[in-house]
Amino acid sequence: MRAIVQKQLGGPEVLELAETADPEPGPGRVRIAVAAAGVHVLDTALRRGDPPFPPPELPYVPGREVAGTVDAAGPDVDPSWIGRSVVAHLGAGGSGGYASLAVAAAESLHPLPDGLTPAAAVTMIGTGRTAQLLLDGAALTDDDVVLVTAAAGGLGTLLVQAARHAGARVVGLAGGPAKTERVAALGAQTVDYRAPGWQDRLRTVAEGATVAFDGVGGEVGRAVLTALRPGGRALVYGFSSGDEDWFTESRALRSDITFPPGLDKRPTGAALRDLETRALAAAADGTLVPEVTTFPLAEAAAAHRALESRATVGKVVLVP
Secondary structure, three states: OOEEOOOOOOOOOEEEEEEOOOOOOOOOEEEEEEEEEEOOHHHHHHHHOOOOOOOOOOOOOOEEEEEEEEEEEEOOOOOOOOOOOEEEEOOOOOOOEEEEEEEEEEHEEOOOOOOOOHHHHHHHHHHHHHHHHHHHOOOOOOOOOEEEEEOOHHHHHHHHHOOOOOHOOEEEEEEOOOHHHHHHOOOOEEEEOOOOOOOHHHHHHHHOEEEEOOOOHHHHHHHHHHOOOOOOOOEEEOOOOOOHHHHHHHHOOOOOOOOOOOOOOOOOHHHHHHHHHHHHHHHHHHOOOOOOEEHHHHHHHHHHHHHHHHOOOOOEEEOO
């Protein structure tokens, strides 16, 4: 099969296309002919070996989210899965998605909903389930004023859509005119945090802000949390700015706002599967429309460069 193999830690150039042996599914597992593989910002951190994430055991095929067709099943797996279109998350510590064939646990499979493309399904099985978790914690209403950082990203676009669907007023922060235009098209007011005076604009449009979703941290994260009114709710889910202490720092920044449970209490088992199921259903019925930027599998290095330079809109997906 064709796969992206990483043999050393480093920049995007360490992601090399190679021919490798086809994987064989063991007990309780299936093999999927991959039609779409998700790319996550975490993948770039693992590629570099950045803390606090433990580096992968090399050589390594990245990727934890795949959609495609089951073409083989291991022992003790219902053979009726063979030939079915599915989507699966390979697990928090999983790998092997950046390939033309990937192995997944049969219990992780979801049938691909009617009308949903593999790329959209891959977005929802990972990024979408995170959105559902954050939205559960936020409990949005039509009285809320919601701030979303990285609003043009895969997760940000889903959060903007969900907040608008709840009837909230939304302010989306993104970098550059192309991204802010896309966020505006989703129904949000926008702040371009690359533009001069962006913090003044944020203070103006964020008046009365009750909820913040932040996956950036650093200067942007601090500005957003500062803009929340007393009693507001902050859901901090990442630190793409590189500020790995942001989870702790954010809670020390404001004592007059609350931090509802989010990624600090990661669900497992049936609770995690419920998030995946609801995320896929929201995309299938059109409540949420995943934004996707695709790259050929062979251009995984270019996909990582684009993601790291913040040149993409929506979820980045590889197409073998």
